[in-house]
Amino acid sequence: MTLNCRPTALITGGIGGFGVALARLLLARDFRVALADLDAEQGHKVTEDLDVLFIPLDVGDLAANHRAVALVESRYDAIDAVFLNAGIVGRQDPAAALDLRAYEAILGANLHGVTFGIDAAIPALRRSDGGRIVVTASLAGLVPMPGDPFYSMTKSAALAYSRAMAPRLAEEGITLSVVCPGFADTQLIGPMRSVFEDAGFPILTAEDVAAALLLAHDEAEAGAAYVVQPGMPPTPYRFRNVPAARDASGASVAIPTGLSAHALPAELDQRAE
Template identity: 30%
Template sequence: MGRFDHRTVFVTGGTGGQGASHIRAYHAEGADVVIADIAEDRGRALAAELGDRALYVRLDVTDESSWNAAVQAAEEHFGPLSVLVNNAGVQNPAAPIETTDRRVWDRVLGINLTGVFLGIKAAAPSLRRNGGGVVVNIASTSGVGGTAMYAPYVASKWAVRGLTKTAALELGRDHIRVNAIHPGVIATPFITEPAADSDAPIADFYSAEPFAIPRLGEPSDITRALLFLTSDDASFATGSEFVIDGGLLLGPALKHETV
């Protein structure tokens, strides 16, 4: 038996590097998976690959009516939600605050923050109908410290932290846990390919050499933590923040000879 047998797991940004990793892992653990994304071709292809326990739904996370329709479709197909993973996110092109276009700010905050807010709002009644469940918001280490040239992204992820804690307080008595994961630099196209209108990918701004664990993360590093956090093994964890960054936030590791 899998840890998520007979549970419905809804993942936004479900066709991306991290999202598809999460979807495949939940499916392998027995879950009915809902692949929520605007990328219809990739979403339908992933659902076809996985088979009967997978459903693609088109979702614009900035649109409340789109959220309501997606959750309704998931319930009609599989029943009430057990898990919501707010994974969808975008990055802004690297630019100082003074030259950041207001439209970029609005887009990033709309997807990364408003999308999470609308997701919790739309999913909470379904999770209650299930008798409880788990929400995990995928934030970022940029929501723990500052990152020059990425003000919209940083601001959005800092705000997700507060939203996570507020939702945990509001929903805890309904047996709904709400937590956040802060990934570090993960080797996905989000990091390794240029953001829109940008000449350089985020990976160009980082070297993993100073990390305590000197490599970029893999999507599976986040997926494994997510599976634990949404399982019954983490039943006492809510309002918490889990940093998975290979030691990025610790500061540079000292070079030394192994004795």
């Protein structure tokens, strides 16, 4: 974290439900906040009453992610926290033939938004001697969502990539963690909202999720993935181990010590269950 001055955070998907709710929490903590989002016109409107920097950004564009981070650094001298939060739902009927444009759009927002965002954040966080990255994935990345397979795929991939990157980054003081919310009341769920309402199914508020994103930031536990569901506090998800390799006698065998520990999945680095 930068010394002797207010910490700085960048939030992508910043003018959406979770983005604005999180920005308010960070501002209350005296952070300087930059909100990056696709829709420039709407972005300037939404941020009019907020003391934040707005940056037009398509997170699916690698160079644009780097430019956004550079802009935050040039405005505020440093960057301490990056929330990779932009996302969209799938825009295709899963029963229809693959719609390439819909596929590329969701890969750009939900997956490249994370891989490119992490790539852009790392050099800046190194210059701050460390910092936090928090990725907004989804419960749909932990359990299949048959109504929107593209969404499930991209959120699973974002989660897997983040967990695989986290140990290496932690060595440099950059903690990368993930938040996996259930359904929440924002634009993203669109007409699904009335289905939940009619069924009396509880859904999260944007503020619930923003609080979980801040908790992930504060706890700074590398590779943690927090489940956020209505009626319970954000809870770290406990991933199960996979079966380990066995030798001819049937005994489980540890991973060879000659291999770099952080090149291995945490689960494989242990004995079988």
